[in-house]
Amino acid sequence: MKIIRTKTEAKGGITPQEKAKLDLYAKEWIAIALRTAPIEAEKIVPAIEGIYAAAKLKKPRVVIVPSPRVMAFAYGASAWIWHCRKNKSDAATRAATVDATYDATYAATVDATDAATRAATRAATDDATRDATDAATDDATYAATVDATDAATVDATYAATNAATVDATRAATVDATYAATNAATYDAKQCFTLAGEGGIRCAKSWGRAYQGGNMWAGWVSYLAAFRDVLGLDLPEHKKFKHYEDAARHGGFRVMHEEFCIVSDFPEFIKIDDGNRPHCENGPSHKWRDGWALYHWHGVKVPKEWILNSEKLTAIEVLKTEDVEQRAAGCEIVGWEKIEKELGAKIINDSGSDDIGKLIEMQLPELSNSGLFLKAWCPRNGWIYEGVPHVSDVDQLPIDTALKAQAWRIGDRQDEYVHPTVRT
Amino acid sequence: MKINEAIAQGEVYIKRIADMPDTEGCKAVEKTAKGYILAHSESGHHHLLTGGEVLERPVKSEASQRFIAKLTQTEEVIQDASSPHGKHTLPAGIYDIRISREYNPFLEEARKVAD
Numbered sequence: 001m002k003i004i005r006t007k008t009e010a011k012g013g014i015t016p017q018e019k020a021k022l023d024l025y026a027k028e029w030i031a032i033a034l035r036t037a038p039i040e041a042e043k044i045v046p047a048i049e050g051i052y053a054a055a056k057l058k059k060p061r062v063v064i065v066p067s068p069r070v071m072a073f074a075y076g077a078s079a080w081i082w083h084c085r086k087n088k089s090d091a092a093t094r095a096a097t098v099d100a101t102y103d104a105t106y107a108a109t110v111d112a113t114d115a116a117t118r119a120a121t122r123a124a125t126d127d128a129t130r131d132a133t134d135a136a137t138d139d140a141t142y143a144a145t146v147d148a149t150d151a152a153t154v155d156a157t158y159a160a161t162n163a164a165t166v167d168a169t170r171a172a173t174v175d176a177t178y179a180a181t182n183a184a185t186y187d188a189k190q191c192f193t194l195a196g197e198g199g200i201r202c203a204k205s206w207g208r209a210y211q212g213g214n215m216w217a218g219w220v221s222y223l224a225a226f227r228d229v230l231g232l233d234l235p236e237h238k239k240f241k242h243y244e245d246a247a248r249h250g251g252f253r254v255m256h257e258e259f260c261i262v263s264d265f266p267e268f269i270k271i272d273d274g275n276r277p278h279c280e281n282g283p284s285h286k287w288r289d290g291w292a293l294y295h296w297h298g299v300k301v302p303k304e305w306i307l308n309s310e311k312l313t314a315i316e317v318l319k320t321e322d323v324e325q326r327a328a329g330c331e332i333v334g335w336e337k338i339e340k341e342l343g344a345k346i347i348n349d350s351g352s353d354d355i356g357k358l359i360e361m362q363l364p365e366l367s368n369s370g371l372f373l374k375a376w377c378p379r380n381g382w383i384y385e386g387v388p389h390v391s392d393v394d395q396l397p398i399d400t401a402l403k404a405q406a407w408r409i410g411d412r413q414d415e416y417v418h419p420t421v422r423t
Numbered sequence: 424m425k426i427n428e429a430i431a432q433g434e435v436y437i438k439r440i441a442d443m444p445d446t447e448g449c450k451a452v453e454k455t456a457k458g459y460i461l462a463h464s465e466s467g468h469h470h471l472l473t474g475g476e477v478l479e480r481p482v483k484s485e486a487s488q489r490f491i492a493k494l495t496q497t498e499e500v501i502q503d504a505s506s507p508h509g510k511h512t513l514p515a516g517i518y519d520i521r522i523s524r525e526y527n528p529f530l531e532e533a534r535k536v537a538d
Contacts, residue, residue, distance in 0.1 A: 378508070386527055410489070417429045
């Protein structure tokens with residue numbers, strides 16, 4: 001296949017030399033995605049103003065905040081206040097909050113920068129070149145960073161806005177003397193004080209208006225690589241540059257027709273060998289306002305599990321509903337301690353990690369022993385799942401790991417077929 | 424994948440079967456842009472079947488969930504997550520799909536596995 005390189009065409013795949021350059025380019029963007037140096041107002045403000053100008057929108061007020069959590073609550077309060085001023089109504093109905101968080105600004109800015117460049121790049125390239133470039137930039141950057149950046153932060157920001165809502169509402173409406181005990185609650189309470197229920201509702205909808213900034217580095221690196229490594233020089237690149245600069249110089253942002261709130265970068269991000277967020281004795285992420293996240297090999301866990309791990313008990317872990325979190329908790333406590341603490345007795349060992357072992361444990365709060373299937377999950381590691389002593393499917397006792405596997409999917413013991421492949 | 428062979432993706436168990444079972448009481452599952460949602464994780468990461476026709480079968484307890492999938496061409500079972508369970512490719516055929524459950528000895532009740 002003939003390699004074509006002009007300012008308006010990049011076709012025929014990529015050369016080994018270009019691949020080497022793309023690998024270096026991906027490394028640069030991985031470093032941007034994991035950036036922990038403080039945000040610089042003199043760089044991010046022009047980038048944001050450039051995005052709005054590219055979309056033919058008026059210049060917004062650009063506000064820098066210390067963390068995505070503050071961004072979410074500040075966005076909720078501000079969006080609702082602007083909505084009420086514009087509509088001369090503060091009735092916090094669902095329709096009104098949807099209107100207040102309307103994503104037209106988000107859409108217009110994406111259309112003018114990211115989507116336009118995507119379309120132009122597609123027209124100027126072929127499948128072979130796109131696929132090779134994608135693999136070397138977007139895929140590589142995404143794989144190396146997303147668990148610890150966008151995925152962890154989105155999840156935590158939603159959790160913060162959702163969980164704090166109830167506390168904030170109660171604090172502000174029922175108990176005037178309620179003392180905010182944590183920063184998330186404090187932020188939510190401030191949001192409620194400023195903008196009432198409408199503000200809280202809008203805060204929960206922050207995701208409608210968000211762009212990932214540096215945490216969307218994979219995609220930005222892909223589009224920019226066509227210009228910087230493969231030599232495309234398209235008219236769309238001029239507007240795209242603002243979007244790219246906002247990814248280089250800012251974290252999460254929410255786009256509103258009147259304002260744009262941009263989060264600072266985390267103070268630190270700690271990851272394990274698999275690029276998953278992880279820290280055994282402290283936060284995996286911390287922003288400069290003190291907001292911190294706690295992860296065990298990619299699984300978000302309660303702060304106390306990490307900071308007071310010596311006090312974490314087997315019972316507390318086994319009561320956790322989320323199987324990923326339970327698996328993480330078991331690793332934190334340690335299998336040996338769990339099995340010793342609960343007097344574990346192996347009832348049956350299938351000889352296969354996949355089918356597992358059936359283990360009986362004495363649960364202090366219960367008169368009867370508990371049966372657990374301990375098996376290996378390729379994604380979550382060792383998992384403990386409870387099983388009853390007698391199957392409700394065929395009324396037969398469960399006394400082997402294989403019978404426990406049959407019960408797990410609601411099968412009769414004599415009909416169960418164990419998976420040949422498990423992922 | 425042979426008839427009566429099974430595979431699993433997280434809490435989703437899939438067995439290829441020879442014939443279409445009785446579909447009385449089954450409900451058609453609505454297809455989303457990415458496919459049929461078989462199960463979703465607490466973190467919002469759905470297990471999806473990319474195509475075919477999917478029916479949800481009636482079950483006795485909320486802890487159980489079963490589907491029948493009829494595929495006229497090769498489809499995939501994927502998880503929409505940044506660090507997903509590995510995908511599976513399913514050839515055309517009929518599949519019995521079940522969502523795993525677990526028993527909570529503290530509450531003495533079964534529930535769907537959540538991850």
